[in-house]
Structure formats: structure tokens, C-alpha cells
Amino acid sequence: MTVRTRFAPSPTGYLHVGGARTALFSWLYARKHGGKFVLRIEDTDLERSTPESVNAILEGMTWMGLEYDEGPFYQTDRFNRYNEIIQQLLDDGHAYRCYCSKERLDELRETQMAAKTKPRYDGHCLKNKADDVDAPHVIRFRNPVGGSVIVNDLIRGKVAISNDELDDLIIRRTDGSPTYNLTVVVDDMDMNITHVIRGDDHLNNAPRQINILNALGAEAPIYAHVPMILGDDGSRLSKRHGAVSVMQYRDDGFLPEALLNYLVRLGWSHGDQEIFSIDEMISLFDINDVNKAPSSFNTEKLEWLNQHYIKESDPAHIASLLSPHMGDLGIDPSQGPDLVEVVKAQQERANTLVEMADISQFFYKDYDDFDEKAAKKNLRPVAAEPMQKIREALAALTEWSEDTIHTAIHDVADALEVKMGKVAQPLRVAVVGRAASPGIDVTLFLVGQDACLRRIDRALAYIEARANETTGN
């Protein structure tokens, strides 16, 4: 038996991290067992499904690198097949027409809730035949009475649910469209899905689906219900927690490998290992090791992983990903130092690409204003002399390289008999506008001779203005 898993989102929004993790687990399971991973779009809810959502989901899957072997299949293309099955169930007495109005059902539900019992359909139309068979109606699956259904879940273990808890669910709406519980069953059966790995909000649906499968004489797949992901604050993940869309993470400067690594460790672990390459995930992942309890999304840990991958990745690769973020800041990286060199200088200093873009702006354009604290601390009158000397030394350089810059700065420090910090730090603030930057040599080198001299002049003017301010009138 070859393993076949699937990811079956409904296109009613973007791909969020919860769905992405479910997809990842499903994908890993298929890859690990040399099976197939199928993508199916569950768009039977005509009201809420949109093509934009389909695109968003596809885009998210692509960005994450979760390539599917078959699909995407659309359920809206398969209505004939569903109707065929519904007819079969009707013919076999496993389903029946129900003419109850929504009003009657609402009332029934309210009464039952008020009586503190679980709301269930009362089987009214099973007992009473309608006068007009063709009057508007839905079709209900006739759930077995008595006994219980056992879901043998790879993650939860054996879960038993009494058939008396289940009612006769609607499998076809008044408008003739099939509903979720019917379509999943038919699709999983037709697509030969062997392992259904999905969110545990579906655990309650499994018994119903198994019953339908039994009525159809089909074998049930193996289930694995993965726990939900909660937000940073432990509540249910939602839009209010900020970036829940996978694509939002891309826009926020995260690498797909970081998100993948983060997600695979959420609810699953392999001893003390934190870093997993894709290949390691595939070889080490075991659905049996997935935790039962829900886990909270922790952005700080994701950032740590992101920094790790930024640090470890090929600078040229990071540069290509960084480029659009520079663009967002109005910077054209081709006008200035080689972005790859900038990445090498910043690689250990940014949690996200957005952050890297921000701290790299000064390589391409003069800063707007000095960082107030940095300027106050470093651009003081005592810095004027060394700064002036440095300016002269740098201006005199005929060869602009990290080595020559390094020597020039050290020579000035030696001549003045002061520590490097006394000259380098004011110089840094002068050139980058703030207190933090990569090493001073490479920073100056990449900024370029002209820009360095221009900015040093600006700092000297600032120091002078400040001196006048404090001394006089």
C-alpha cells in the first residue's frame, strides 16, 4: 500500500500558520514514506469560497516549498460524483429526504439546548413521509442507532463515540449542493487517501465520516488529528495576533526554512534537536511523536530561528531576498555597494530581512538625522580633533580598501595616543548616523570615500554648532 496523504483547505481566506503546519505534517508523512501528497480545494461552500483565496493558498504552499504530487482538485468539479453517491445511499436506505424547515430545526435546537441536552435532529422526516416527494428538501444520512464508533487515531489513540451522540446529518442542501462530511468521505475514498492528517477540530467529524464510509462499504483511512496552534497569549489564533497568514511572514522578512523549522517543532520534537533541515525533517518526523496538547505560537523563537537561517544562508541568496525589502524603503540596491557585501556585513545582526533592510539603509543614502542619544554621547567637542585627523587621513587615501582604512584609523589613534573606541565610535556615528553598525573598516569601505568624507563634515559641523551652543549666548 503506498501512502497517500492530502491537504484539503477550504478557500475562504489565506493560508494561516495552523493550516500550514497541518500541511507540513501531511507532506512530511508522504515524503517520509515515499508516498503521494494530494492537494484538494474544498470549495463546496459557494457563498464563502473565492478564487483569491485559492490563489493565496497556492501561493503560500509554493513559498513554503510544500509541493503537491496531485491536484489541486476542486470539489465543485465533482458534484456529479457526489450526487451519484447520494443516490446510492438513498437507494440503499442509508439516506432519506428531509422536508423540515429551518425554522423548525432552529426551534428544535433551542428546545434541546434549554433542556440541557445535546442538540440533535429528531428524525422527524424519517418517520413521517412527505405528501409531495419533490417539495424542497435536504438529504440526510441515516446514522446507525446504538453502538459506538472507534476512531483509531495516530495521535490521540483510541477515541470512542457513541452513535447516540450523532444525529442524521445533512449531506445535500436544499439547493442540491453536497455538504462537507459527504464530500470529504467521497474524495478520500476516490483519491485513495490512506492517511488523513488534519486539525483536531475535525476529530468530532471522524465518527460521522466513518459511518458514511461503512454505509458505502469502503474502508476508513487512518486518522491523525493534530492539535491546534494558539496565539502568543494562549488564546485561539486569530487576526488580532498580527501575522497569522503565511505570506505575512514573508512580507515581514522571514525565511520559509525558518517558518518551516519553527512549525515542525510546534507539537513535535526529536530529542533536544532544534534545527532541522528539510531532509532531516523528512527522515526524522514521526506522526506518532506529535503531542496531543495545543501549543502557543511564539514569535520570539521564530525570530531566533530566522536569524539562524539568515546567518547560515548563502549571502547571495539572502541578498536576492533582501532586495525587495530595500525597495520598500525606497532604495535601489544597484545604486551603491554590492548588496551581497552588505549582507555579509549584516548577516549576524538581523532577526528579519525587514530589520536588515532598515539597518542597511545608510550604505545607500545619507541618514536623515543623527540618532539623538548616539550623537549626544559621541559627537562631543572632544571628538572634533580626532575626527578632523581621521578626515584628513581618509581623504588622503588613494586606495580605498578595508586594509588602508583600518591602517589610517589606527594610525590616528596611535598618534593621538587614545584608544580605538575614542576615535572609532564618534566616527561610526558620523558615518552611519547611529551607534550600531558592522565593523568600522568594512562599514566605511562599503559606504565609500566620498560619502564618508561628506558625512564626517556634517558631523564636524554638528559638533561645532553644539560647542557654540554650550559656550556662548
Added chain:
RNA sequence: GUCCCGUUCAUCUAGAGGCCUAGGAUAUCGCCCUUUCACGGCGAGUACAGGGGUUCGACUCCCCUACGGGACGCCA
């Protein structure tokens, strides 16, 4: 309300009855490295939800309580 599921540091987790004075990671704090910021190294504090059993022994097994989540739709 009814049914289902869950509960180890702030967070992600290790733990399959003695290996646990409960381990790792993130975050936090401290020290070291250092021309800044980072990186890196070292170190600190913080957890078995509560109560009953079972057992020579329970984080691990059973029961109850509390808390959290899910489901109960002509949504998926």
C-alpha cells in the same frame, strides 16, 4: 448545557515507574569576548494544575476536581 480532547519552566519541549537534586531550546538577567551592535562562550532564576489512590517507589498508571480547547450549522 451535552459530548470529545487536553494539562511539565513565561513559551516550545525531553521524560514510556526508580537514570529526575526534572534535561534542552527561546526569552530574561549576569559575566567573558569586543572600537559599537551583533555573533560566540560561560553562568543564573523559573515547571511536573490540585486532591485522592495503586506501588517498596509516580512527572510517568487509575479516579475525582479545577482550568483550557474543540464539537454540537442546509460552514469546512
